[in-house]
Amino acid sequence: xxxxxxxxxxxxxxxxxxxxxxxxxxxxxxxxxxxxxxxxxxxxxxxxxxxxxxxxxxxxxxxxxxxxxxxxxxxxxxxxxxxxxxxxxxxxxxxxxxxxxxxxxxxxxxxxxxxxxxxxxxxxxxxxxxxxxxxxxxxxxxxxxxxxxxxxxxxxxxxxxxxxxxxxxxxxxxxxxxxxxxxxxxxxxxxxxxxxxx
Amino acid sequence: xxxxxxxxxxxxxxxxxxxxxxxxxxxxxxxxxxxxxxxxxxxxxxxxxxxxxxxxxxxxxxxxxxxxxxxxxxxxxxxxxxxxxxxxxxxxxx
Amino acid sequence: xxxxxxxxxxxxxxxxxxxxxxxxxxxxxxxxxxxxxxxxxxxxxxxxxxxxxxxxxxxxxxxxxxxxxxxxxxxxxxxxxxxxxxxxxxxxxxxxxxxxxxxxxxxxxxxxxxxxxxxxxxxxxxxxxxxxxxxxxxxxxxxxxxxxxxxxxxxxxxxxxxxxxxxxxxxxxxxxxxxxxxxxxxxxxxxxxxxxxxxxxxxxxxxxxxxxxxxxxxxxxxxxxxxxxxxxxxxxxxxxxxxxxxxxxxxxxxxxxxxxxxxxxxxxxxxxxxxxxxxxxxxxxxxxxxxxxxxxxxxxxxxxxxxxxxxxxxxxxxxxxxxxxxxxxxxxxxxxxxxxxxxxxxxxxxxxxxxxxxxxxxxxxxxxxxxxxxxxxxxxxxxxxxxxxxxxxxxxxxxxxxxxxxxxxxxxxxxxxxxxxxxxxxxxxxxxxxxxxxxxxxxxxxxxxxxxxxxxxxxxxxxxxxxxxxxxxxxxxxxxxxxxxxxxxxxxxxxxxxxxxxxxxxxxxxxxxxxxxxxxxxxxxxxxxxxxxxxxxxxxxxxxxxxxxxxxxxxxxxxxxxxxxxxxxxxxxxxxxxxxxxxxxxxxxxxxxxxxxxxxxxxxxxxxxxxxxxxxxxxxxxxxxxxxxxxxxxxxxxxxxxxxxxxxx
Numbered sequence: 020x021x022x023x024x025x026x027x028x029x030x031x032x033x034x035x036x037x038x039x040x041x042x043x044x045x046x047x048x049x050x051x052x053x054x055x056x057x058x059x060x061x062x063x064x065x066x067x068x069x070x071x072x073x074x075x076x077x078x079x080x081x082x083x084x085x086x087x088x089x090x091x092x093x094x095x096x097x098x099x100x101x102x103x104x105x106x107x108x109x110x111x112x113x114x115x116x117x118x119x120x121x122x123x124x125x126x127x128x129x130x131x132x133x134x135x136x137x138x139x140x141x142x143x144x145x146x147x148x149x150x151x152x153x154x155x156x157x158x159x160x161x162x163x164x165x166x167x168x169x170x171x172x173x174x175x176x177x178x179x180x181x182x183x184x185x186x187x188x189x190x191x192x193x194x195x196x197x198x199x200x201x202x203x204x205x206x207x208x209x210x211x212x213x214x215x216x217x
Numbered sequence: 218x219x220x221x222x223x224x225x226x227x228x229x230x231x232x233x234x235x236x237x238x239x240x241x242x243x244x245x246x247x248x249x250x251x252x253x254x255x256x257x258x259x260x261x262x263x264x265x266x267x268x269x270x271x272x273x274x275x276x277x278x279x280x281x282x283x284x285x286x287x288x289x290x291x292x293x294x295x296x297x298x299x300x301x302x303x304x305x306x307x308x309x310x311x
Numbered sequence: 312x313x314x315x316x317x318x319x320x321x322x323x324x325x326x327x328x329x330x331x332x333x334x335x336x337x338x339x340x341x342x343x344x345x346x347x348x349x350x351x352x353x354x355x356x357x358x359x360x361x362x363x364x365x366x367x368x369x370x371x372x373x374x375x376x377x378x379x380x381x382x383x384x385x386x387x388x389x390x391x392x393x394x395x396x397x398x399x400x401x402x403x404x405x406x407x408x409x410x411x412x413x414x415x416x417x418x419x420x421x422x423x424x425x426x427x428x429x430x431x432x433x434x435x436x437x438x439x440x441x442x443x444x445x446x447x448x449x450x451x452x453x454x455x456x457x458x459x460x461x462x463x464x465x466x467x468x469x470x471x472x473x474x475x476x477x478x479x480x481x482x483x484x485x486x487x488x489x490x491x492x493x494x495x496x497x498x499x500x501x502x503x504x505x506x507x508x509x510x511x512x513x514x515x516x517x518x519x520x521x522x523x524x525x526x527x528x529x530x531x532x533x534x535x536x537x538x539x540x541x542x543x544x545x546x547x548x549x550x551x552x553x554x555x556x557x558x559x560x561x562x563x564x565x566x567x568x569x570x571x572x573x574x575x576x577x578x579x580x581x582x583x584x585x586x587x588x589x590x591x592x593x594x595x596x597x598x599x600x601x602x603x604x605x606x607x608x609x610x611x612x613x614x615x616x617x618x619x620x621x622x623x624x625x626x627x628x629x630x631x632x633x634x635x636x637x638x639x640x641x642x643x644x645x646x647x648x649x650x651x652x653x654x655x656x657x658x659x660x661x662x663x664x665x666x667x668x669x670x671x672x673x674x675x676x677x678x679x680x681x682x683x684x685x686x687x688x689x690x691x692x693x694x695x696x697x698x699x700x701x702x703x704x705x706x707x708x709x710x711x712x713x714x715x716x717x718x719x720x721x722x723x724x725x726x727x728x729x730x731x732x733x734x735x736x737x738x739x740x741x742x743x744x745x746x747x748x749x750x751x752x753x754x755x756x757x758x759x760x761x762x763x764x765x766x767x768x769x770x771x772x773x774x775x776x777x778x779x780x781x782x783x784x785x786x787x788x789x790x791x792x793x794x795x796x797x798x799x800x801x802x803x804x805x806x807x808x809x810x811x812x813x814x815x816x817x818x819x820x821x822x823x824x825x826x827x828x829x830x831x832x833x834x835x836x837x838x839x840x841x842x843x844x845x846x847x848x849x850x851x852x853x854x855x856x857x858x859x860x861x862x863x864x865x866x867x868x869x870x871x872x873x874x875x876x877x878x879x880x881x882x883x884x885x886x887x888x889x890x891x892x893x894x895x896x897x898x899x900x901x902x903x904x905x906x907x908x909x910x911x912x913x914x915x916x917x918x919x920x921x922x923x924x925x926x927x928x929x930x931x932x933x934x935x936x937x938x939x940x941x942x943x944x945x946x947x948x949x950x951x952x953x954x955x956x957x958x959x960x
Contacts, residue, residue, distance in 0.1 A: 030278060033521075037444045040280050041517040044547055047287040048509060052551035054295030055588075058302045059559070059570070059581060066576030068569070079244065086237055094230040097272040102221055110221050143568050147576030150568040154559065168927075172934045189934075198273045202265045209240055209261040217243050217253045283520055294548050294635055302584050305639050309648040 027104045028187035035188040042192045046199050053203050056155040060211060068146035073215030076141050081132050082212050085125050086204065092121035093201035096194045103190055108182055111190070112174060118197065119170045122163055129160050152211065159207060162200050169193055229271035236260045236267075317913055321471045321491045322404045331468045360893040362446035364431050365853055367453050369750060371428025372743065374457060376821075378421040381464065383817055385413035387810050390774070394807035396795040406791035407474040408493070412467070414477025415497065418593070419504060420460040422731070425739045426600045427456075427511055430539045433746060434515060436846035436853065437533045439524025439862045444517035446891040452507040452514065454901030459504025462908050466496035470913065473497040476789065478586060479560070481571035481579040486564055492912050498561045499908035505550050505557070512546030515539060524845070526864040530624070533844040533867055534610075534617060537624055538603030541631045542596050548635070549592035556585035565914070580645055587638040595634040597731070599627055601738030602669060605691045608745055609673050611842045612688035613680025616868055619672040626665030633662045643714045652711035659709035666702060670695060685840070686760035690741035693768050694733045701729030704779065722782025725775045732771055740767070740820065748839050752852040753831040755823050763819040770812025777802035777809075843871040848880055850955040856888045859948050885952075888943045900929045 030036050064073070099114035133153070136142070141149045173193050176186050240260040243253040269275045275284050320327055345351050358366060388409050392401045401409065435443055443449050466472045473493035475484035484494045519540045523532070532540075559570040560582065569577040610617040617623065639647070639655035673695060682688065704726040708717055717723055740763075747755050778786075781799045793799050838847045848870045849858050860881040865872055872878035903925040910918025 026278075036278070036280065037517055037521045039278075040283055040521055041444060041513055043275075043280075043284045044287055044513045044516050047291040048513065048547045048551050050288070050291035050295055051298075051548045052555060054291075054298050055552045055555040055585060057295075058298045059555070059585070061299060061303055062306050062578065062581060063570075063576060066578065068575035070575070083241075087234075090230070090233055090237065093233075093268065093272060094226065097226050097229070098221060100274075101223055101226060105220060107221065143562070143566065145569070145575070147569045147572075147578060150559075150562070150570050150577075154562070154568075154570075168931075169934075172931060176935065195273055198268050202268045205237075205261055205264045205268075208237070209257040213240060213243050213257060214254070217250065280521075290544070291548065297635055298552070298588055301636070301639070302581075302588075304654075305647045305651050306578065306580055306584060309651040311646050311648055 027191075028182065028184050029103075029191035031184045031187075035184060038188055038192060039195075042195055046195065049199060049203075053155075053158070053206070056151070056158060057206065057210065060151045060155050063147040063151040064215070066147040068148070070145035070149055071139060071141050073148070073152070073211075076136055076139050077212055077216050078132075078135070079212075079216065081128050082208065085128050085132075086208050088121050088125045088128070089201050089204045092118045092125070093198050095121065096197045100191060100194050103182055103187055106182060108177065111182065112177060115170060115174050115177075115190070119167055119174075122167050122170070122197075126160060126163055126167070129156065129163075155207065155211065159200065159203055162203075166193075166197055166200060169196070225271060229267055233264055233267050236264045317492070318469050320468065322402075322408075324405065327468065334468060355895075356893070359898050360450075360895045362442070362450045362891050362893055362897075363855065364435050364443050364446065364449060365750070367449055368428045368430075368432030370453055371424045371431060371456070374460060375421050375425035375428055375739075378416050378424065378460060379817070382413050382416040382421050383814060385409045385416065387814050389413065390803075390807040390810035392791060393793070393803045395804065396797070396800045397792055401791060403791045404474065407476075407789070408472040410789055411473045411476050411479075411493075411497075412463070415463060415473070415501070417731075418477065418597075419501060420456075420463065422597050422735050422739070423508065424456060424460075425743075426542070426597060426735070427452075427508070429604070429739070429742050429746070430515060430542075430600060432750060433846055434536055434539050435518065435522075436749070436849065436857060437536045437844055438519060438522060438527060439845055439858055439864065440518060440522040441857055441888065442891060443514050444522060445514050447894055447897065448510050448514050450894065450897035451900060452511040454897045455507030455510070455904060456504045458901040458905040458908070459500045459502075459507065462503065462905055462912075463496060463500035465909075466493060466500075470496070478590070479582075480586075481560070481563070481582045482573055484560065484564075484582075485571065494564060495561070495912040498557050498564070499912055502554065502557050502561070503904050503908050505553055508546055509550040509554075512543040512550065515543040516547065519543075524862045524864045524869075527869075530621070531864060531867045534606035534620070534623060535600065535603035535844075538599040538606075538627055541627045542599045545592045545596050545599075545631055545634060549589045549596070552585055553589040556582060556589065559585075561911075565911070580642075583642050583645060584638070587641040588635070591638040591641065592634045594727075594731075595630060597735045599630065601735045602627065604738045604742040604745070605673060605694060607842075607844065608687045608691045608741055609676050610868075611745075611840055612683045612685055612691075613677045614683070614841070615676055615680040616843070616871075617672070618675040618678075619668075620867060622668055623672055626668045629665045630662060633658060633665070637662065640709055640711070640714075643711045644718050649711075656709055656711045660706055663702060663706050670699060685744075686755070686757055686764060687741040687745040689761065689764045690737040690744075693764070694737045694741075697733035697737075697768070697771070698730060701726060701733065704729060717782065719787055720782035721778040721786045721788055724788050725778035725782060728775050728778075732775070737767075745840065746846075748835050748851055749846060750852065752835065753827060753833050754835055754839055755827045756831065759819060759823040759826060763816050763823060766812050766816035766819060770809045770814075770816055773809025774806050774813060775809070777805045838870075838874075843868040845869045848873065850952075854951050854955065856890060856943055856948065859885050859888075859952050885945050885948050887945060888948065889940055890943055891940045892938055894938075896929055896933060900926060903929065 029039070095114045096118040099111050099118065102110035102114055133156075136149070136153070141152075143150055143153050170193060173186070173189055177190065180186055237260075240257055243256055269288065275281065275288070345354060358370065361367065388401065389406065392398050392406055431443070431449070435441070471491035471493045473479070473489070473496055474491070475489050475494055475497075479494065479497055482488060519532070519536060559568070562568040563570050563572065569575045571577055571579045571582045573579055606617055606623065637655055637659045639651060640659045643652050643655075673691075684692070704722070708714055708723065708726055744755050744760055781802050784799070786793065786797070786799050835851060837849070837851050839851075840847075844867070845862060845864065848862060858881075860883055862869060862880045863882055865878055869878065869880065873880045903922045906918055907922040907926065910916070910922060
């Protein structure tokens with residue numbers, strides 16, 4: 020295995036570079052996945068049937084808290100990558116841990132939000148609007164959930180194996196995934212919540 | 218401790234919080250739909266750009282062309298899907 | 312007993328029972344055969360666990376040929392049923408099931424698999440790579456496709472086939488109008504194989520962009536590789552749309568949501584919209600690699616370099632973007648206004664321009680060339696006029712106002728078969744014949760192959776040209792019968808005759824494989840066609856590691872340079888080669904996906920949960936697994952090269 024020491028570890032082998040490019044292409048596919056969900060949502064936005072409208076069910080408080088949590092987690096995982104690049108194992112682990120805690124808090128609040136919707140009569144089955152709203156939020160939430168487990172697996176591997184070309188590569192790719200979820204949340208925040216409450 | 222918090226990342230974080238607050242103005246201030254959507258579009262896409270370039274290091278290697286092409290192609294098709302579908306199913310539906 | 316009642320066929324007939332018996336006997340025969348000849352270990356070690364792109368490609372192609380048989384049998388049944396007025400061979404329900412499975416099997420499980428199979432085998436060789444970027448994922452792609460295909464095919468004997476058309480439009484596909492589990496099968500089979508296809512897309516883009524031989528710039532890639540790159544780009548951006556649309560359909564049918572309903576704010580038109588946002592790019596996913604295959608074959612057998620390489624590349628790039636901007640032409644009559652229809656009418660017609668450029672490029676490649684009419688070349692030459700007819704009728708259909716007349720008639724059926732069969736099917740058979748010696752080390756018999764070609768082409772003309780006429784006369788598609796007074800009878804009989812010829816051609820092609828396997832000479836050399844691109848620079852059949860030394864490339868026809876211009880392909884010494892390890896995980900994971908999909912189809916929640924946990928366990932295992940592959944040592948490579956007749960310089 021050829022090592023290139025002029026670049027960060029996550030790029031140090033040819034396979035590592037290919038992995039990162041491959042993951043970016045996967046993110047291209049993810050853009051289309053969410054674009055489709057948004058397409059559906061925008062068409063269904065006003066097709067509420069007899070169910071509630073967005074304006075009636077959206078509550079600003081939890082949305083803002085969630086936005087702040089996810090933005091901060093995106094910041095902390097950025098710091099984790101920075102710490103990894105200057106080879107600070109403990110700091111890397113700490114920042115990764117904070118990221119996952121923030122992600123879990125986000126998920127908790129989102130579940131709370133879903134329960135509120137449920138009690139207000141906005142379920143997956145209520146109308147075209149609620150179906151597409153909950154599918155879009157649910158897809159994002161499922162991505163976050165998957166990310167939590169993925170992050171745990173990566174923390175475990177860094178503890179066991181240290182910062183090696185392989186673990187660094189995995190951590191970097193995980194960070195891409197996590198940042199991407201933040202980007203998608205920004206679009207949900209802007210074009211589902213704020214647009215709906217405008 | 219200091220070397221763990223590079224200034225670039227902190228600036229990026231503060232800037233993205235700022236954009237979030239600016240976007241929030243459409244809720245608190247009374248403005249037309251067009252103005253509100255303009256603000257949201259700008260803040261959301263700038264914020265996405267901040268994430269991609271500062272946090273995700275999209276432009277740091279020789280693969281930057283591939284990465285940016287993928288992103289731009291994805292955004293182009295996303296917009297085509299959204300606006301084409303809105304045109305077909307909402308705006309121009311008889 | 313109640314548990315098992317759900318698996319019963321809702322509309323049984325003697326034919327289905329006969330098929331059940333036939334399927335059961337075949338499975339038993341295969342298991343018995345493998346056990347008797349003690350081939351289980353060989354099968355597991357060499358094929359089921361392989362991550363070698365060449366073997367995966369061959370498995371794709373074998374599966375695709377099986378699916379071609381299945382889809383072709385459906386086609387012949389349809390033509391038989393409509394060959395005479397008021398026929399009672401199939402009833403309406405069975406006819407619905409047959410045309411649905413024909414469409415899905417042919418597009419998703421036959422054409423896609425064939426194209427991806429050829430890409431798997433050829434692309435890494437054409438760019439001088441050892442394997443694809445992610446060999447393990449490549450195996451997962453194949454096995455997910457295979458799991459999806461099997462899931463779709465068992466619907467026939469367990470629970471009932473889908474019957475809402477391959478387009479699966481709502482509200483027809485909802486629980487009220489399609490009460491059997493057929494559409495659930497459709498959803499889960501397409502979802503599972505769709506994930507596999509998406510992974511293939513990512514894999515090949517990464518391979519082509521990152522693993523080309525030294526000196527091979529993007530504009531020096533062989534044309535088939537270019538088309539493969541663009542096709543995979545379309546796959547990556549189109550398939551997520553299908554994923555979401557099918558997820559919505561699944562939720563509608565199995566969890567009573569309101570996406571495609573006609574009440575409570577649902578919109579059945581959204582399905583058509585999303586389906587075709589995927590569906591139109593999908594046809595270009597199929598046709599672009601076909602264009603690539605023709606480009607390789609026409610250049611080789613005209614013994615000239617491809618005319619207008621840059622305009623070829625430009626036109627496929629333009630096609631890739633335009634293919635995403637035309638989807639509304641599939642439902643001009645759905646009720647959107649004239650503005651929308653005009654926009655999509657114009658974008659649709661615009662696609663004819665880059666396609667036309669390619670046609671002229673092929674013609675100019677042949678111009679003054681020393682043409683050899685081999686079997687692959689015959690298919691390519693046959694393709695050009697037939698495909699042009701399909702393209703012209705496509706422009707007719709693209710005119711939105713005229714489409715109100717053609718819409719939903721046999722004219723449309725004739726049009727898309729006229730593009731898909733000469734476009735994709737001809738290309739697959741041509742490509743398979745052309746690259747056959749690369750795969751297996753012997754040639755397919757030319758004489759039998761030519762018989763196959765003529766039966767195929769003449770059969771095609773008889774089968775589909777009459778449909779243009781009956782379509783313009785008003786015969787609706789997907790109708791299981793018609794009255795004698797309509798006057799459609801004679802032309803439909805002609806179609807049936809054509810379908811029969813095509814079926815014979817399939818038999819001839821399969822016989823040709825058997826015949827050539829028995830009797831073809833094995834010493835065909837490494838370059839039997841006097842070809843031009845890099846895949847012919849290694850041995851026949853290809854050793855595991857593809858190239859002993861990574862080739863140096865100066866142009867898109869590196870092998871031609873080597874043969875005619877004294878270009879040195881292989882510089883330097885043989886070194887140890889790093890190869891990926893085989894793995895049983897892909898097939899195990901795909902098996903779990905199969906159980907997951909099957910359980911979901913029948914609402915067996917225990918099966919869903921257990922297999923879901925199993926899939927996650929596979930992911931966790933893979934995350935923690937340490938697998939650095941293995942090395943093939945210099946000595947071993949040298950011995951292999953000697954066995955193949957010495958290393959090349």
